[in-house]
Structures are given as structure tokens and as C-alpha cells.
Amino acid sequence: MSLTKIVPSKPIKLYCSIICPWAARTWIALTQANVEFEYIEIDLKNKPEWFLKEVNPGGKVPTLKYGDDYLIESAVTTEFVADLLPEAKLLPSDxxxxxxxxxxxxxxxxxxxxxxxxxxxxxxxxxxxxxxxxxxxxxxxxxxxxxxxxxxxxxxxxxxxxxxxxxxxxxxxxxxxxxxxxxxxxxxxxxxxxxxxxxxxxxxxxxxxxxxxxxxxxxxxxxxxxxxx
Known part of the structure; x- marks a missing residue:
């Protein structure tokens, strides 16, 4: 893994939970890619009102914000990270x-x-x-x-x-x-x-x-x- 942080073209925020294995998929991908991102912990037993109103009415993690846009579902958000950051080589070239x-x-x-x-x-x-x-x-x-x-x-x-x-x-x-x-x-x-x-x-x-x-x-x-x- 490169020691130099990758700076994405748009800011990335990850709404996640430390105890959720599904959400961990995207967190791992971002960390493995060594990209700059903001991590926001969501208490799944007491989801913040602002999260439900402003971010994801369905209350799901992971929710990934890229610039002004949001993505949900762990397989989708994790593959998005891999596609977004080809320099991290998270996808086989063949x-x-x-x-x-x-x-x-x-x-x-x-x-x-x-x-x-x-x-x-x-x-x-x-x-x-x-x-x-x-x-x-x-x-x-x-x-x-x-x-x-x-x-x-x-x-x-x-x-x-x-x-x-x-x-x-x-x-x-x-x-x-x-x-x-x-x-x-x-x-x-x-x-x-x-x-x-x-x-x-x-x-x-x-x-x-x-x-x-x-x-x-x-x-x-x-x-x-x-x-x-």
C-alpha cells in the first residue's frame, strides 16, 4: 500500500458502523486504497435523526457520499471505490x-x-x-x-x-x-x-x-x- 494518500476528485464521506460486517466492506476498501475520506460512525441501535432525515431515510449503512451524491448497498459502494480509484489496484486487470x-x-x-x-x-x-x-x-x-x-x-x-x-x-x-x-x-x-x-x-x-x-x-x-x- 502506498504511503502517499490518494486525494479523490470529490470529497468522500462514509457513514458506517464499527459492528456491521456489511458496512465494513466499503470501509476496508477505502482504507486498503489509502484514500482520504471522512468516517462517520452511526449507532445502529439509536440512529441519529439527522442521518435518517438528511442522509439515508432507510437508515442503512454503509452509505457513501461522493461530492453531493449518495450511494447505498455494500456491494455497490465497495465496487464504486474500486472503480473510482484504479491506482489502488483493487480490481484485477485481466x-x-x-x-x-x-x-x-x-x-x-x-x-x-x-x-x-x-x-x-x-x-x-x-x-x-x-x-x-x-x-x-x-x-x-x-x-x-x-x-x-x-x-x-x-x-x-x-x-x-x-x-x-x-x-x-x-x-x-x-x-x-x-x-x-x-x-x-x-x-x-x-x-x-x-x-x-x-x-x-x-x-x-x-x-x-x-x-x-x-x-x-x-x-x-x-x-x-x-x-x-
């Missing part, structure tokens, strides 16, 4: 590799995300463990040449940024002991999952994720979700 990367992200959401959703959103931690490894095995064929990132890239591109918030929170839950130790041990030691595990840890350690992921706050939020009702 059209076929770009298509493959998009398929990779799609397959992650199809095969691995359900374990995340079941465990961390629906509170079924046992279900997370049962589904995770099956999902990884189905997903891995689409994770092409991850050395360290997709396609042999030295940094995460758009497709990996789209899945990074779910990878980081999944590993946070596993490594914090919220998931049974057998799952953690199997993920860390079974050679069958070494390729995925290495890629995931590289993704979590990338500048865009490190610069946006507050482990303490997100762990508290995960524990709150898992607490008996």
Missing part, C-alpha cells in the same frame, strides 16, 4: 481473472457464509462447527492461487474485500473460545484446511482489515448475540 474473483466471492457467500450466519447471527454455535468445514471444502476450488491473495496478488482486491469482514469475525469467534476447541484445533492443524486457513489469516492481517476491525467491540457484540435470551 477480465477473466476479474470474473474468477467475483465467482470466488459468490461461492464464499454460498458455502462459507452460512456457517457464519448460523453461528454468529442465529446463535447456533454447534451448527457453525458442523457446516464450516463442509463449506470450506466446497469453497476452496474457487480460491485460485492464493499466494498470498487471489491470483497471486500481494494485496486483497475487491472480491476478497467483500468477504473479509465475515472471515475476520468468524476467526475472532473461533479464536476467542466462543466456538468449541475441537473446531479451532481442526482448522489450525488439519492439512486439509491449511490452504484456506493461511489465506484467511493473511486476509485478516492485511492493512484494510487491520485498520478497520475493532476486535474488542466486535467480540462484545458477538457475545451479546450469543447470550441466552
Amino acid at each position: 477480465p477473466f481473472e476479474l470474473a474468477q474473483s467475483r465467482l470466488m466471492a459468490d461461492r464464499f457467500m454460498e458455502f462459507v457464509f452460512p456457517a457464519f450466519r448460523k453461528g454468529l447471527y442465529q446463535g447456533d454455535v454447534a451448527g457453525l462447527s458442523a457446516e464450516l468445514f463442509d463449506g470450506i471444502e466446497k469453497f476452496e476450488p474457487y480460491l485460485i492461487n492464493a499466494k498470498p491473495f487471489f491470483g497471486g496478488s500481494d494485496h486483497p482486491a475487491l472480491a476478497e474485500i467483500l468477504v473479509a469482514p465475515f472471515v475476520s469475525r468468524l476467526y475472532l469467534a473461533i479464536e476467542s473460545g466462543l466456538v468449541d476447541s475441537a473446531t479451532s484445533t481442526k482448522l489450525a492443524t488439519d492439512p486439509k484446511y491449511a490452504y484456506f486457513n493461511t489465506w484467511a489469516k493473511n486476509l485478516i492481517a492485511s492493512p484494510g482489515v487491520v485498520g478497520t476491525f475493532d476486535k474488542t467491540t466486535n467480540l462484545e457484540q458477538i457475545k451479546e448475540r450469543l447470550a441466552p435470551k
Whole structure:
């Protein structure tokens, strides 16, 4: 990542939430791109009246303001950042590799995300463990040449940024002991999952994720979700 900040042609504001993995997609992209932008935290449990009246009546994050214009929906706003800042190289230059990367992200959401959703959103931690490894095995064929990132890239591109918030929170839950130790041990030691595990840890350690992921706050939020009702 360049040490020199990219100055966009129009000011960028990101209305976001530190606990929302969907909103984190665009935050990661902006941070990974090393572009100047203003971050505005939105309390999702108590959304400010000014946000609902002046920015997004639907109350969704992320909402991205570019100059005087607004965009919503995390996949849209994240791809906009990648398109807007070609110098950040968040999109593979080869059209076929770009298509493959998009398929990779799609397959992650199809095969691995359900374990995340079941465990961390629906509170079924046992279900997370049962589904995770099956999902990884189905997903891995689409994770092409991850050395360290997709396609042999030295940094995460758009497709990996789209899945990074779910990878980081999944590993946070596993490594914090919220998931049974057998799952953690199997993920860390079974050679069958070494390729995925290495890629995931590289993704979590990338500048865009490190610069946006507050482990303490997100762990508290995960524990709150898992607490008996």
C-alpha cells in the first residue's frame, strides 16, 4: 500500500458502523486504497435523526457520499471505490481473472457464509462447527492461487474485500473460545484446511482489515448475540 494518500476528485464521506460486517466492506476498501475520506460512525441501535432525515431515510449503512451524491448497498459502494480509484489496484486487470474473483466471492457467500450466519447471527454455535468445514471444502476450488491473495496478488482486491469482514469475525469467534476447541484445533492443524486457513489469516492481517476491525467491540457484540435470551 502506498504511503502517499490518494486525494479523490470529490470529497468522500462514509457513514458506517464499527459492528456491521456489511458496512465494513466499503470501509476496508477505502482504507486498503489509502484514500482520504471522512468516517462517520452511526449507532445502529439509536440512529441519529439527522442521518435518517438528511442522509439515508432507510437508515442503512454503509452509505457513501461522493461530492453531493449518495450511494447505498455494500456491494455497490465497495465496487464504486474500486472503480473510482484504479491506482489502488483493487480490481484485477485481466477480465477473466476479474470474473474468477467475483465467482470466488459468490461461492464464499454460498458455502462459507452460512456457517457464519448460523453461528454468529442465529446463535447456533454447534451448527457453525458442523457446516464450516463442509463449506470450506466446497469453497476452496474457487480460491485460485492464493499466494498470498487471489491470483497471486500481494494485496486483497475487491472480491476478497467483500468477504473479509465475515472471515475476520468468524476467526475472532473461533479464536476467542466462543466456538468449541475441537473446531479451532481442526482448522489450525488439519492439512486439509491449511490452504484456506493461511489465506484467511493473511486476509485478516492485511492493512484494510487491520485498520478497520475493532476486535474488542466486535467480540462484545458477538457475545451479546450469543447470550441466552
